Amino acid sequence: MQDIGLFELDRPREECGVFGIYAPGRDVARLTFFGLFALQHRGQESAGIATCDGRMAYIHKAMGLVSQVFDEDNLRPLKGHLAIGHTRYSTTGSSHLRNSQPYLIETLYGPLGVAHNGNLTNALELRHSLLERGVGLSSTTDSEVITQILAAPPEVWHHGTPDGDDLGDRWIARIRAFMQVAQGAYSLAILTRNALYAARDPHGLRPLCLGELEGGYVVASESCALATIGARYLREVEPGELVRIDRSGITTVMGHLPERRALCVFEHVYFARPDSLLEGKVIHKVRQAMGRQLALEAPADADVVVPVPDSAVPAAIGYSHTSGLPFIEGLTKNRYIGRTFIQPDDHLRQVGIQLKFNPLSANLEGKRVVLIDDSIVRGNTAKPLVQLLRDGGASEVHLRVSSPPVRHPCFMGVDMATKAELIANRLDVAGICEQVGADSLAYLSLEGMERAIAEEQFPEQAHCNACFSGNYPVRIPPWLTSEYREKLVFEEMWGS
Ligand code: SF4
Numbered sequence: 001m002q003d004i005g006l007f008e009l010d011r012p013r014e015e016c017g018v019f020g021i022y023a024p025g026r027d028v029a030r031l032t033f034f035g036l037f038a039l040q041h042r043g044q045e046s047a048g049i050a051t052c053d054g055r056m057a058y059i060h061k062a063m064g065l066v067s068q069v070f071d072e073d074n075l076r077p078l079k080g081h082l083a084i085g086h087t088r089y090s091t092t093g094s095s096h097l098r099n100s101q102p103y104l105i106e107t108l109y110g111p112l113g114v115a116h117n118g119n120l121t122n123a124l125e126l127r128h129s130l131l132e133r134g135v136g137l138s139s140t141t142d143s144e145v146i147t148q149i150l151a152a153p154p155e156v157w158h159h160g161t162p163d164g165d166d167l168g169d170r171w172i173a174r175i176r177a178f179m180q181v182a183q184g185a186y187s188l189a190i191l192t193r194n195a196l197y198a199a200r201d202p203h204g205l206r207p208l209c210l211g212e213l214e215g216g217y218v219v220a221s222e223s224c225a226l227a228t229i230g231a232r233y234l235r236e237v238e239p240g241e242l243v244r245i246d247r248s249g250i251t252t253v254m255g256h257l258p259e260r261r262a263l264c265v266f267e268h269v270y271f272a273r274p275d276s277l278l279e280g281k282v283i284h285k286v287r288q289a290m291g292r293q294l295a296l297e298a299p300a301d302a303d304v305v306v307p308v309p310d311s312a313v314p315a316a317i318g319y320s321h322t323s324g325l326p327f328i329e330g331l332t333k334n335r336y337i338g339r340t341f342i343q344p345d346d347h348l349r350q351v352g353i354q355l356k357f358n359p360l361s362a363n364l365e366g367k368r369v370v371l372i373d374d375s376i377v378r379g380n381t382a383k384p385l386v387q388l389l390r391d392g393g394a395s396e397v398h399l400r401v402s403s404p405p406v407r408h409p410c411f412m413g414v415d416m417a418t419k420a421e422l423i424a425n426r427l428d429v430a431g432i433c434e435q436v437g438a439d440s441l442a443y444l445s446l447e448g449m450e451r452a453i454a455e456e457q458f459p460e461q462a463h464c465n466a467c468f469s470g471n472y473p474v475r476i477p478p479w480l481t482s483e484y485r486e487k488l489v490f491e492e493m494w495g496s
Contacts, residue, residue, distance in 0.1 A: 010381040011311075012266060012406075012467070013415040016101070016117040017042030018208070019085040019225055020189030022196040022245040023216025029078035031213075031229045032085040036066045038228040039221055041273055042117070043087035046100035050113035051080035052191055057111030059104045061086075063097055082196045082245075084189040086115040089415070098139045102191070103147040109171070110193035112151055116143040117221055118185030118206045119413035121474055126181065149178045150190070157181050172253060175199055175242055179256040184474055185264075185412040187237070189219055195246035199255050203262040203473050204239030205412050205464055207278060210250075217245045222276040233277060262473035265463035266414065268453055269403045270311055270374050284314045289452040290402040290444060291318025291372065298442030299323060300398040302368040306330030308385060309357075315402035316372035323370070330364050330371075330389060331357045353384035359392025368396040371438075375403045377416065379423030382436040390437075399438040404446045404468040405429070411476050416467055 017039030021028050032049045047069040048061025058078045062069040066087060086101035102115040120126065123142035126149065130137065133156075135148050149157055154170060154177035171192050185205035190197035198219040200208045211218040211226035211233050218231045226233050237243055242255030264271070267278055274284035291314065305325045307316035310333065320327035334356055369389055376382055386397045405424030410416040419425055423432055433441035444452075446468055453463070466472040 010377050010379065011270060011375060012377055012410065012417075013089050015043065015089050015119070015413045015415065016115075017087040017221045017225070018115040018117045018187060018189045018219075019221070020083070020115065020191070020196045020198060020219040020245075021213075021216060022082045023213065023218075024081035024247070026081075026213075026215050028080055028083040029075050031218075032083045033066065033070050033075060034229050035218070035220055035225040036085045036087050038225040038273070039087050040066055042221060042271065043089035045095055046088045046097070047086065048100055048102050048115075049075075049078055049083055049085045050102040050104045050111075050115075050191055051078040051083040052111055052113070052193060053080035054193060057104055057106075057113060057191070057193075059102065059113070061097070061100045061102065063095070063100065082191060084113050084115045084191045084196070086189075096139075099141045101141075101143055102189075103144055104191075105147060105151060107151045111191065112147065113191035114143060114147040114150065115189040116146055117187045117208075117413065118201065119411065120145070120182055120186065121184035121411055121476060121480060122182070123184070146178065146182070146186070146188070149181070150174050171195065171197065172242065172244060176253075176255050179240070179242070187221065195244050197245070198237050198243040200237045200239055200241055202240040202256045202259040203464070204236075204258075205262055205264055205473070207263065207267055207272070208237040209277075210234045210237055210243065217250060219243070219245075222272055222278075224273045224276045227275070236279070260473060261462045262464040263462075264412065264414065265449070265453070265465045266375075266403075266467070268463075269449075274314055286453055287314035287374070287402065288318035288321070289455050290449060291315035291320075292322040293318075293448045293452040293455075294372075294400055294402050294442075294444045295319040295322035297445060297448050298400055300368075300370045300400065300440065300442075302370045302396065302398055304328045304330070304363070304367050305370045305372060306364075306389070308371065308373045309333040312372045312374045312402065315374055319370065319372055319400065319402075325370060328363045330360050330369060330392065330394070331385070332360055333357055353381055354388065357385065357388060359388045359394075361392045364389060365393035366395055367393070368398070369394040370398045370400055373399065373401050375406060376401055376423060376432070377406050378421050379432060379435060382432075382438075386437050396439045397437075398440045399433070399436065399442075401441075401443045403449055404443050404465075405432075406467050408467050408470045409481075410467050411472070411480055412464065412466075412474065414467075 019035040050059040104113045120142040154173040158177035158180040187206040187208035188199045211231035213231035240256040240258040244251040305320040307313045
């Protein structure tokens with residue numbers, strides 16, 4: 001039976017959350033479980049934890065939410081002093097246990113576990129190289145490709161790679177060799193017999209931060225996972241940086257020379273949890289700044305400001321502050337609906353979005369509403385949301401979007417949609433407004449979005465905004481942009 005997107009909002013999908021911990025004497029599996037709990041929003045289709053006690057490695061992973069995958073019985077055997085964990089979102093066609101993470105294999109130098117967030121743009125080439133060398137692969141993900149590259153002696157992949165000290169196991173040299181040949185996005189947590197490693201691609205496309213807790217250190221996609229387990233945020237793992245954590249503490253080396261910083265701007269727009277700290281600022285405040293900027297750029301003659309819950313709430317607060325219009329709740333969200341494998345009947349299919357949202361008529365009756373959303377990708381949920389507000393009594397609905405129109409697909413680890421599916425690629429703003437049935441529609445400008453982020457952040461930060469601008473920070477091979485590739489990638493190859 002097919003998983004349906006009936007309850008899914010029109011959003012790009014972050015592919016993964018990664019977590020790693022080195023803490024002798026602590027229950028690392030349990031701490032990883034709670035860390036993954038905090039990263040659940042980054043992937044809901046599978047979850048896994050691998051641990052190592054210096055001799056043996058242990059793993060449990062399965063399809064489902066973190067709370068569904070783990071219980072006392074399967075956590076207890078995950079012994080050790082270091083662990084990595086992963087939550088994964090996958091697209092249609094790649095939703096199989098064999099694609100779930102972490103990957104764990106045995107190598108000449110003991111166990112190797114890999115948890116990956118991102119997407120390698122040269123994954124197919126690397127995959128072919130592995131197959132030509134006789135390395136068998138059991139899944140369709142680039143994360144398994146990474147694991148197998150790391151397992152090989154470094155000179156196989158990069159001649160002249162410096163050894164590093166590596167206590168004889170050469171893991172630093174192996175990871176460095178991988179970083180020389182890999183292109184695209186990767187934030188990695190790597191488990192070996194005696195050490196935890198964290199590595200981030202030279203552009204820093206996907207987030208990764210470092211924290212400290214009593215008895216050890218933690219790495220995680222977002223700082224909210226550190227806070228959940230009582231760890232203290234230290235800093236971000238820098239683009240191109242390779243961190244080793246072992247009984248001596250933290251060692252940091254340059255894995256690859258950093259290139260133009262290009263953190264995915266959609267982390268600010270939608271992906272990251274509002275309480276997470278990214279590039280030095282709390283995401284909730286950045287989104288409020290986007291809402292304030294949107295109110296300056298696109299005022300509306302209206303009575304109230306209503307967010308699409310929950311992700312657009314901070315932007316709606318910002319819009320309300322600057323416009324002077326009161327912020328109210330106009331849509332009630334069913335937070336327990338999740339995903340379902342039960343097929344809807346024809347009527348339910350038509351009402352779709354009403355299963356997730358209900359209008360709050362008492363707040364809407366006779367009101368001219370500014371509806372704030374954080375993004376529109378395919379445009380298939382904006383229309384029913386506008387209609388819901390009208391059904392609830394709103395006399396006018398003015399849609400305002402706190403990011404620019406999405407016109408280009410993502411090749412760096414985000415399931416966006418194919419180019420043909422993006423509504424802003426097919427229609428101009430007036431055409432989209434007509435299609436969704438709003439009284440008016442306006443987006444935040446690209447310059448306005450960057451200004452809002454800079455207002456809340458270190459001004460030298462730069463971002464990938466390719467899905468808005470078409471300006472990709474990494475070279476995109478021509479075959480990757482074809483419709484054929486899009487189908488291939490979205491259905492099979494999109495890894496992590
Ligand atoms: S293309 Fe868009 S979604 Fe992809 S990494 Fe860049 S900003 Fe993020």
